[in-house]
Amino acid sequence: MIEMAIHSLVIAGLIVSALMVFYFRDLLAATLAAGFFSFLISVEFYILQAPDVAISQAAIGAGLTTAIFIITIRATSRYEGGNP
Amino acid sequence: MRMSKIVRTGANLLYPFILIFGLYVIMHGHLTPGGGFQGGAVVATGVALVIVAYSFEEVTSMIKKVGMKARESIGLLIFIGAGIGALAVGAPFFSNFLAHSGLLFGQSIPSGPNPGDLNTAGVIPIMNLAVGIEVWGGLAIIVLYMLSSIPKEGS
Numbered sequence: 584m585i586e587m588a589i590h591s592l593v594i595a596g597l598i599v600s601a602l603m604v605f606y607f608r609d610l611l612a613a614t615l616a617a618g619f620f621s622f623l624i625s626v627e628f629y630i631l632q633a634p635d636v637a638i639s640q641a642a643i644g645a646g647l648t649t650a651i652f653i654i655t656i657r658a659t660s661r662y663e664g665g666n667p
Numbered sequence: 668m669r670m671s672k673i674v675r676t677g678a679n680l681l682y683p684f685i686l687i688f689g690l691y692v693i694m695h696g697h698l699t700p701g702g703g704f705q706g707g708a709v710v711a712t713g714v715a716l717v718i719v720a721y722s723f724e725e726v727t728s729m730i731k732k733v734g735m736k737a738r739e740s741i742g743l744l745i746f747i748g749a750g751i752g753a754l755a756v757g758a759p760f761f762s763n764f765l766a767h768s769g770l771l772f773g774q775s776i777p778s779g780p781n782p783g784d785l786n787t788a789g790v791i792p793i794m795n796l797a798v799g800i801e802v803w804g805g806l807a808i809i810v811l812y813m814l815s816s817i818p819k820e821g822s
Contacts, residue, residue: 635702
């Protein structure tokens, strides 16, 4: 029962954060939403009893991918469709 | 574009703790979840945090490209050295010649339920350490090369 509730909460958070990635015009905020999506995926892996994969996902998905996107935003423009 | 003072101070504060946690995951790879790759990725996340917070000129005085390349090479050398060391004692390639030997990481595992002993499992912790050092250097140098391509003026 409680597991079902946590599963539903995490999956609802996944859908909401994916929609936030789609709708944000500020690319830095969209990157942070993608990082939060990765963090929720890692929580889901941990609930499904795969802590190995959860550590990998938290380090690579939520850490390094976000860092690479932030560096890319520093090299280009921050707002989508704006003049650079 | 420079990050704000809050980001730089937070990165300086968090960097040693992330480093220690990643090295813990590497060192306990044969007992707890995680291992060489996961711990190395956690350590590389700490390095990436510092790289994101500072500009390229400030980062190169703290984190050297040569050091990261050396970590990658030394990790791979230790890994293949552990494999060839098994040949040197007459066992097959990559055989676990240190387990139950009483030497480094060589204690026998007690039977029954127990919390786990760090000083077991033979050559596996050495390979975890090698893979951890190698992933640390490899993933950090990817982010470092990303940063080095930003033009000087910035936006």
